[in-house]
Amino acid sequence: MKQTLNVIAGAPSAFIGRSTRSAKLITLLLLVLGVTFVAHAQQTTATIVGNVTDASGAVVVGAKVTATNKATNTVRATVTDSSGQYSLPSLPTGTYSLSVEMAGFQGQRTDSLILEASQTARQDFKIAAGTVTETITVETGAAAAQLQTESGVVGEVIDAKKIVDLPLNGRNFVQLAQLIPGVNPGTSGSITVRRARGSVGSSDASFGSTAIQVNGQRDTQNRYSIDGIEVMDYDAMTYSFSPSIDAISQFRVDTSNSSPDAGAAAGANVNMIVKSGTNAYHGTLWEFNRNDAFTQSYDALAHIDKTPPRLNRNQFGANIGGPVFIPHLYNGKDKTFFFFNWETGYGLNGAIQQLAFVPTAAVRTGNVAGLNAVDPLTGKAFPGDQIPASRLSKQTQILLSYTPAPNATASTYNFATTPINTLSYQHDYIARVDHNIGQHDTISAHYINNDTYVNGGAFWGNDQDNNDALTHH
Numbered sequence: 001m002k003q004t005l006n007v008i009a010g011a012p013s014a015f016i017g018r019s020t021r022s023a024k025l026i027t028l029l030l031l032v033l034g035v036t037f038v039a040h041a042q043q044t045t046a047t048i049v050g051n052v053t054d055a056s057g058a059v060v061v062g063a064k065v066t067a068t069n070k071a072t073n074t075v076r077a078t079v080t081d082s083s084g085q086y087s088l089p090s091l092p093t094g095t096y097s098l099s100v101e102m103a104g105f106q107g108q109r110t111d112s113l114i115l116e117a118s119q120t121a122r123q124d125f126k127i128a129a130g131t132v133t134e135t136i137t138v139e140t141g142a143a144a145a146q147l148q149t150e151s152g153v154v155g156e157v158i159d160a161k162k163i164v165d166l167p168l169n170g171r172n173f174v175q176l177a178q179l180i181p182g183v184n185p186g187t188s189g190s191i192t193v194r195r196a197r198g199s200v201g202s203s204d205a206s207f208g209s210t211a212i213q214v215n216g217q218r219d220t221q222n223r224y225s226i227d228g229i230e231v232m233d234y235d236a237m238t239y240s241f242s243p244s245i246d247a248i249s250q251f252r253v254d255t256s257n258s259s260p261d262a263g264a265a266a267g268a269n270v271n272m273i274v275k276s277g278t279n280a281y282h283g284t285l286w287e288f289n290r291n292d293a294f295t296q297s298y299d300a301l302a303h304i305d306k307t308p309p310r311l312n313r314n315q316f317g318a319n320i321g322g323p324v325f326i327p328h329l330y331n332g333k334d335k336t337f338f339f340f341n342w343e344t345g346y347g348l349n350g351a352i353q354q355l356a357f358v359p360t361a362a363v364r365t366g367n368v369a370g371l372n373a374v375d376p377l378t379g380k381a382f383p384g385d386q387i388p389a390s391r392l393s394k395q396t397q398i399l400l401s402y403t404p405a406p407n408a409t410a411s412t413y414n415f416a417t418t419p420i421n422t423l424s425y426q427h428d429y430i431a432r433v434d435h436n437i438g439q440h441d442t443i444s445a446h447y448i449n450n451d452t453y454v455n456g457g458a459f460w461g462n463d464q465d466n467n468d469a470l471t472h473h
Contacts, residue, residue: 043261044228044273046115048088049150050124052080052100059084060127063102070095070112071278073334074436092434092442093117093250093273106130116157117252117273118259120150155254155268156180160275163245169209171288171315171345172199172242173251177212177270182255186211186219193219195236196467200313200345201424201454211238214255214268221267227274227432227446231473239270240471241450246284246319247341247430249275274432274446277337281322288315292350310350310421317343317428324433334436341430350421351457355413364400366392404460422455448473 048067052060065086066077071094080086093116099109105127115121158176168175177183186193186208196203198210213219220237223230233240251272254262262269290313297306321339324332362369366387375382382388406414432446449472456465 043118043259044271045090045092046117046119046121047150048091048096048098048113048115048121048123050086050122051084052086052102052125052127053084054105055126055128057126060102060105063100063105063125063127065125066099066101067091067113068097068099070097072276072337072434072436073279074442075439076442077439090442091115092276092444094276098123100125100127102127104129116159117250117271118153118254118262119157122150151259152257153254153259154256155252155258157250157252159250160248163248163250168245169290170199170202170313171245172202172210173245173248173272174198174212174239174242174270175209177251177253177268178209180253180255182215183212183253183268184214185209186213190219191236192238195233195238196424196454196456197233197236197238197241197452197469199242200315200347200426201452201467202347203454210242212268212270214253217267219267221265223262223265223267223269225269225271226448226473227444228271229473231471233469241426241428241452241469243272243430243448243450244317244319244341244343244428246286246317246343247275247339247428249273274430274448275319275321275339275341276432276434276444277321277323277339279323279333279337281320283318283320285318286316289313309352309419310348312348313345314347315343315345317341332435336433336435338434339430339432341428343426343428345426345428347424348421349424351417351419353419354417354459355408355411356415356417356459357413358403358406358415359400360406360414364397365389402460402462404462417459418461420457422457424452424454426450426452446473 052063052065054060059080061080061082061084063080064077065080065088066075067088068075069092076088076091078086078088096113096115097109097111098113099107101107106129108125108127110123113121113123162176163173166176178185188208189205190208190211192211193208194203194205198204202210204210208219211219212222214222222238224232224239226243231240232238251270254269258265258269262271290311292308292311295308295311297308299306319339319341322337324330324336324338366389367385368382368387369385373382373385373387374380404415408414408416427450429449430446432444434442434444436442450470452469454467456467458464
């Protein structure tokens with residue numbers, strides 16, 4: 001079976017033209033990437049809110065609050081309103097420094113404020129009288145960073161360090177989601193764990209490691225997104241492919257009380273964020289291999305070594321990111337950034353022998369001796385235990401022509417499959433561009449091309465169970 005999934009989408013943004021040069025550059029990038037803007041999407045950015053007061057507790061109106069991304073030096077700024085409140089919405093995830101300035105008051109700054117996807121962080125300031133050149137640094141403690149007071153959403157963020165450092169059998173992001181409270185592996189035998197949407201087309205019908213079920217909901221009740229844009233296989237009610245984990249900066253799993261921009265899932269809302277470039281160029285090369293040559297199986301009851309099925313799973317790739325730089329034309333430092341990730345995987349899997357029962361040659365011709373078959377028209381046994389040829393179903397005879405004859409007599413089953421090696425593959429390409437328009441606006445776009453082919457192997461020898469899923473996002 002060949003199944004093609006095509007999704008073309010882009011990230012929303014609040015675009016306001018500030019300069020002809022910037023507008024031309026952005027238009028060119030969007031044409032190259034083939035991005036289609038959508039009006040509504042799940043929130044992928046973060047927001048900082050707070051209030052500014054003086055030493056007496058009176059509100060400070062007109063104070064300038066500035067957030068600076070420490071990786072890209074991009075700056076977002078605003079001023080407090082008549083009630084001393086401020087809000088800095090749509091901030092890309094990352095680590096920020098946050099400062100406040102007001103004439104006649106000492107400046108104040110907090111460093112290492114970590115923002116996560118869909119987070120609303122609160123940072124209040126109490127500033128004292130003094131000169132603007134005096135700045136007090138306020139340390140943001142771990143407890144304060146983890147305290148969420150602006151939203152009732154229950155969930156957890158898995159960051160890039162956990163994604164890359166924790167061992168994963170097959171490099172599938174969903175295995176990390178299973179570590180979150182309330183989250184369990186998918187249901188054994190469910191369509192979500194049989195559809196082979198894991199990395200390199202892996203599936204796990206027995207143990208459900210390629211899917212999740214949350215708080216008792218079915219594993220078909222989840223919703224998956226990349227940068228806020230849905231990435232679903234609605235035939236199997238699961239994610240359409242497993243992206244390279246080296247391309248994911250973080251992903252958020254909301255297990256309860258999802259915000260209105262998410263919704264549409266009784267289980268979990270899973271939102272993956274693609275990595276962005278920074279002011280420094282960074283690149284990575286990797287290769288992971290799992291091979292039965294390094295595995296030994298032992299039958300503890302029979303006290304003998306067993307030969308494991310053939311397995312050779314090879315996953316390799318590279319990524320690079322940094323500022324956009326075109327010699328003599330454009331220097332994107334502090335302004336425009338790119339990230340590109342490529343991963344290819346091949347999985348050679350050997351099947352184990354399976355047993356079945358097929359009709360014997362005598363039964364195929366209507367001989368039902370020893371089967372106690374009764375003629376439904378007379379209620380009596382067929383004469384001589386032989387069904388007349390005229391009574392045999394023509395449709396059944398056609399189906400039996402594709403069913404192999406018995407080939408085994410060593411057990412209660414009379415047919416044994418011939419184990420064969422099957423080769424599956426996955427080619428995954430992910431690109432992202434971010435552009436800082438000014439102190440109020442940022443635009444981002446990504447393009448993903450993924451091809452996952454699963455060779456299911458044959459059971460009878462003349463059948464196929466292949467699946468080719470192509471995703472554009």
